[in-house]
Amino acid sequence: MISTLRSIQRIRGSSGANRLIYYFKKLPVLGKLLKGDIYSNILLKQVFAGIVVVLKVLWGFLNKFAYLGIVIYLPIVLIHKELPLAEQYALFLHIFIILSFIVAAVSNVFILEPKRDKYICVKLMRIPAKQYMHATLLLKGLTFFIYFIPALTVFAGIFGAPLWHGVWLTLLLTAWRIVTEALNLLFFDKKGIVLVKKMSWVWSVIGLGGLLAYLPLYLGNAIVNDATGFSVPVSLVIVVLGGITAVYIGKYPNYRSAVDVVTKIDDPLLDMNRMMKEARVAEVQTKEKDFSSEELKGKAFQGKTGYAYLNAIFFSRHKRLLIQPIQRRLTIIGVLFIVGILIMLISPETSSKFTTYLLGGLPFFVFIMNYTSIGERVCKAMFYNCDLSLLRYGFYRDQAAILDNFKIRLIKLSGFNLIPAFAICLACTLLFLLSGADWGLMDAVIFWVTILCLSLFFSVHHLFMYYIFQPYSTELNMKNPFFFIVNSIVIGLSVACIGFPKASSIFTLVVLTGTIAYMVIAVTLVYKFSSRTFRVK
Amino acid sequence: MQLILDHIHKSFDGKQVIKGADFTFERGKIYGLLGRNGAGKTTLFNCLSGETQMDSGAAFIGEKDSTRQLRDEDIGYVFSLPILPEFLTGYEFVKFYMDINREKIDPNKSIEDYFSIIKFEEEDRHRLIKGYSHGMKNKIQMLCFIITRPPLILLDEPLTSFDVVVALEIKKLLREMKEDHIIIFSTHILQLAADLCDELVILNHGTLQEIPRETLQSPEFEEQIIALLQDGNND
Known part of the structure; x- marks a missing residue:
């Protein structure tokens, strides 16, 4: 023994x-x-x-x-x-x-x-x-x-x-x-x-x-x-x-x-590792039985060519992965809106306190909008289902091709993210108006511009991070430390924004310039480096 | 046209896999790249295709009176494990591929023509690649270089996954195509190499070595190759 x-x-x-x-x-x-x-x-x-x-x-x-x-x-x-x-x-x-x-x-x-x-x-x-x-x-x-x-x-x-x-x-x-x-x-x-x-x-x-x-x-x-x-x-x-x-x-x-x-x-x-790997992969995978043979004949995409064609099919075949999280976000926004209305009816006092807080709490939305974005999930699905295989072809790694693809994806992703952003704007606007708070047209503009800008900001952010750091490996676990570092900095900044003391209009200006600057920098970096960084590692 | 390899080096984690590979490949020939398991055949192909960066050395395309660096678009690469986007159908992938390479392709051929060249069944064209067999995926990959006709075609262990009928079709196809291309074909199956290839190159000790043409026909061919390869065992 x-x-x-x-x-x-x-x-x-x-x-x-x-x-x-x-x-x-x-x-x-x-x-x-x-x-x-x-x-x-x-x-x-x-x-x-x-x-x-x-x-x-x-x-x-x-x-x-x-x-x-x-x-x-x-x-x-x-x-x-x-x-x-x-x-x-x-x-x-x-x-x-x-x-x-x-x-x-x-x-x-x-x-x-x-x-x-x-x-x-x-x-x-x-x-x-x-x-x-x-x-x-x-x-x-x-x-x-x-x-x-x-x-x-x-x-x-x-x-x-x-x-x-x-x-x-x-x-x-x-x-x-x-x-x-x-x-x-x-x-x-x-x-x-x-x-x-x-x-x-x-x-x-x-x-x-x-x-x-x-x-x-x-x-x-x-x-x-x-x-x-x-x-x-x-x-x-x-x-x-x-x-x-x-x-x-x-x-x-x-x-x-x-x-x-x-x-x-x-x-x-x-084998726990394999189980986790399979779970991660299943999260972003397509199923053949989701599509009828008519859909697969692809009449719907006939007018499109090249990368537009590829992305149209990609986004259509991954609806489940894209629509579901959007629906979930809309549900949460809807429930919160109803709760807001109920509070308003039951206890107007709490409601007005809350509204004042929301009005002054615009910086807090930086944090919320980060989590409203479905960018990370979409990038994961793009990596595993599309780029992982196509990146092995020389033509796909070509700079012009990468940029073409990036542009199409950025527009699509921003579009998706704008849906919950609009919902948030709408819900908050209604709540403010109904509460009878002192909230003029200028305030409304400031609010809408900030929220929509933030939504765009995080769309760019997630896609930019994906193209420059390409953090995923074949098993979908992340392995690029810089991805973590830059991501943590952005999250840290969004937390820091909560403490932003200035009036709303100045904050909006900061967000607006920040978004534009970030977009310009991100697109430039993608333009310059992505043909080297956007690889399977 | 020639493909010139100039002193290519590649090591992983301190282990040298390719140690100064030098060779000149000519157009119009099918080359068999022979090596034992783990000799570095795939690594060499990956270095050529730009998939992995080589540590030093370079590859050039030599025309009649000029030489230039080998570029991504010069290469058609068929991987041993076929890698294709599985959310597309075979038809959609080929259409996408043709769109992207619009200026390189023969305008007289339609997508259906191409599918019939590789004898791809009508009903399979509109199924997700996810459900394709290994052989079907490999055929689609072959179709890529049939469409764009790049000067250099790399095939990594391609015929092993085909049944005898398809293998014969593909062999014929490669023979028909070879006039305009440099075709390099990696394998560790000796008979396949001897049968299909015009020249044999051995990858051993991280370097390339040509097998004289006479050897190919000689009765001791197998023994000689085995002896050469076993040499690599005493590393």
């Missing part, structure tokens, strides 16, 4: 070290220090593997503190600070018992957990399944026990409970989780069903358990308290059951099939 454990640890150590090196190399400046041959440098890799082990152990302890602290302790002290410590402790025990003894026992199983490590060790490295499971189970059981003790004793101490409570509770939890592991295994053995893969079951337990766990916070007193949690008969039963089921787990003969059933190569649970 020890030698199996050692080889498993060696495999985990190497892959952990490789991963650490991989991410280290991605760091902007430090990453350059490591050369390409680092993966073959045994000594350095051992150092990295050591670091990984230390980090893992630290994480093991911290993780329990974080769980108990954030998920259980924090809500209790936030809501029921006034309760005596003993009652707070009862609440703590209640939430802990429901979450750790019931919910986690269903959602967080170990033996039947789909896991890459299992696939690598048993399927690829051919460690016998039984040996692998015995070794990892022993390690898991011990570390589970050890990692929980300090956190539980500390939190028991905080609530003024005796310290042995922490140790005892950990022991009970470990024994109980052995029992539930055995139950999961038994169920699989008899019925051939892996419960943890039944998402409806797992999520129902999580939902219901969550509700039950936090209900006493609302009611103010715990259902489960230390009397039930620590009573001698209950404890004894749990420990004895734990012992019996541990023997069952130890003697279980069919680990090979228990491993096989959760290490199918196409199981999405095995």
Whole structure:
């Protein structure tokens, strides 16, 4: 068993070290220090593997503190600070018992957990399944026990409970989780069903358990308290059951099939990265069944040629991606407008306060308009569905072609963004007029010009960022640090605008000149550099 | 017309892949670029097509009495994994491609003519490229250079994905076209190279090496090539 454990640890150590090196190399400046041959440098890799082990152990302890602290302790002290410590402790025990003894026992199983490590060790490295499971189970059981003790004793101490409570509770939890592991295994053995893969079951337990766990916070007193949690008969039963089921787990003969059933190569649970990648891609993808064969014959686009033709088809085939967010924005604006009207009817006083705030709060719209723009989403869709493939053709990277394309897209995108901008203008104008606030024609002009300018500004901004920094990789995760930096600066500026103290007209002037200047600069930069920067990286 | 490669270098992450490739390719010939997996065939093609920047060196097009830099538009590149915008139908992509290259194409040919050259079924033309098979996508890519007839045609492992009938059609097509073009054809399948190509060039140790024409016909051809390629193993 020890030698199996050692080889498993060696495999985990190497892959952990490789991963650490991989991410280290991605760091902007430090990453350059490591050369390409680092993966073959045994000594350095051992150092990295050591670091990984230390980090893992630290994480093991911290993780329990974080769980108990954030998920259980924090809500209790936030809501029921006034309760005596003993009652707070009862609440703590209640939430802990429901979450750790019931919910986690269903959602967080170990033996039947789909896991890459299992696939690598048993399927690829051919460690016998039984040996692998015995070794990892022993390690898991011990570390589970050890990692929980300090956190539980500390939190028991905080609530003024005796310290042995922490140790005892950990022991009970470990024994109980052995029992539930055995139950999961038994169920699989008899019925051939892996419960943890039944998402409806797992999520129902999580939902219901969550509700039950936090209900006493609302009611103010715990259902489960230390009397039930620590009573001698209950404890004894749990420990004895734990012992019996541990023997069952130890003697279980069919680990090979228990491993096989959760290490199918196409199981999405095995590979979180792939799952996330697929989700990101699905967000911007077209579906063939969305279109009829008549639509695909494309009579509608016949009058157009070249890039206009391409973009017309692009925007028509990606309607779902473009119309939906616009609809959502319009709905939000509509709901807010109705709320505004209702407030006006119910409490004119609040309403007038609010209107005054809105009138003086024009700078705040910089922030709002940034989030109203659908530019980023459109750019992502353009990258993944169109540019990713076409950029491999020389003609598409030609400067004139890029500019032609940029122009068409800018007009389209601005058009889309102007729809919610108009809606905002309209809704606010109506609210101002109905509220009877002192709001003349000049104010209206200032308001409309500012909002529409801001809408244009962010249309240009998102497209410009896409053409100059081209931040996306084939998996749609961003990898250009400058994209983040420039974007953060723009968001920072829009936040800073909130503090803009001057009168509205001056602010409008600033926005107007800012927009025009930014547009000129952006178009010039795109004109000059995009043939070099607009690439698949 | 010639394509002249002048000392092209390219390395990734400190590893030299192309180490000073020199060669002159002539019009009217189909060249087989032979190399083992990972020898750098695709890298060399990417450098020529402008897809990746070369570290040093250059490529030129030499006409009778002048030489100029190789440009993007001189090249028709068929990728080993066909890459096409999947939201378009085959018909729409070809129409777009023809629009863009209006001045380069033969005004007497219509889009339907082109589809029939590559024997592309009528009902497939109006389906999204997303649903096309590998071979169909490859045919569309081939159609691109049939339409614009660039002087240099690079084919990265093209025939491997075609069934025997289509492969034969494409072979015929390439032979018909070769008079006006420089065609370079990368592959690691020896028979295909020997069968289709007029000249064989080996990419080994990051440099290009011509195989004498006599070797192509000699009975020990295979052994000689294998020996040359295995040499690269002792890197």
